[in-house]
Amino acid sequence: MSAFDQPRPATAWPSWAPTASFGLLAGMVAGLVLAAACDVLSLVACFRLRSVIGTDGGFTAASADSFDSAVSLYDAAARYQVIAYLPCAIVFVAWFLHMRRRTEPLGPDRFRNGPSWAVWAWCIPLANLWMPHRVATDMWTAATPLPRDGEPYRSRLWPVHLWWTLFLASGLFNRLAAYKYKHAVTFTEARSGVTQDIVSDALHLGAAAAAVYFAYRLTVMQRVKATAGPFGPAPVQPRTAEGTP
Template sequence: MSSVGLLAAAVGALALVALCDLFSLFAGFRLRAVIDADGGFVTAPQQAYAAAASLYETAGRYQGMVYLPCAIVFVVWFFRMRRNTGLLAPDRFRNGPGWAVGAWLIPLVNLWMPYRIALDMWGAATLLPSDGERYRARTWPVNLWWGLFAFSLLFNRYAGTTYQNAETPAEIKDAVTQYMAADLVHILAAAAAVHFAVRLTGMQRLKVMEGPYRSEVVKGASA
């Protein structure tokens, strides 16, 4: 599959993850509304609560079902981009191409090493300045994506632990609220991942076609 095809697959997978997160948000709002009805969970109709809780659990299962396939597609795209950008500027990389896959699989290491590889790819795909220009690679799309992704991952685990340990109506409501906040951050992280992936793929293709240095056309377009 071409880089553009992999990019389209990764964007589609991220969109599917975001849709499942939106469904989880809807189910969370519904569950909170049932808990708040008539003064709380104890007096709320048990049938309504059971239906809302079942919908919320279903939303969680959908999230789990789509997350792994999406992660696989994204990592395959990530590896392909590492290989392609490595051909453009091999001296900019601190690790071999295999780490573009392995970095995601090692606990704790996967909290920072993929980010370093992404920064290396971004720098390798950035066009070099023309004579007299100052070299400056703006890396905010990488920073935004990774910051939101890492935070959503940790926040989701914390919210999951809180939800599992919740017993009282107030605890259940607070746990659902935390899960909803985590879902919202995850949606933002998916959007940031799409932006990062599209930008990086475009930069890589432009550098292949235009050469390593910025042309006047590229400078005018960026201005």
């Protein structure tokens, strides 16, 4: 049995325990909504271009104007995604660092890396494939209330895993789609690249929704633990009938 599974004795909770900032959370959510809106536009552009290309043996029967218009919308949507991604990423990393600092006093022993890794984890090649997930997992476990007497330590990490899996999958499909579309020789190959782009946009939308849920849950957990103490709110005792000892 690991140390994390051991019930912990009650201790005095520091009066200086931090509370979460919902202002930065709102800004981060707004950035994700903007990115999601660009993903929806990209999906519309992808479906339009895919329908124009057709499936007739690698040729298109659409007029030149229709084809050029569909390609123009597809390229514009891709540009909007890139433009929206930068401010969204900046605000998200700022929120990520903020929450890393806020959650550390709630469970210093849960963290395997210093606070600066909340930023560097996103910047270092290869390490950015798993380090942000590790930091997020540490924050989640730190914000999880400690077990009461006789209870095992449980931290349901599925919101963290879901967000990170969708995020990585969307990035992978995006790279494959861009490569396939850029190097397409026939309309059939281009249509295949657009289809992969549709999958990428759908996964990215899912990742944005999962990120909002993860961020909201973590923020609420941090606030509750900081205000109610390390064991969370006291359980509600059932009422007894009047006169019953």
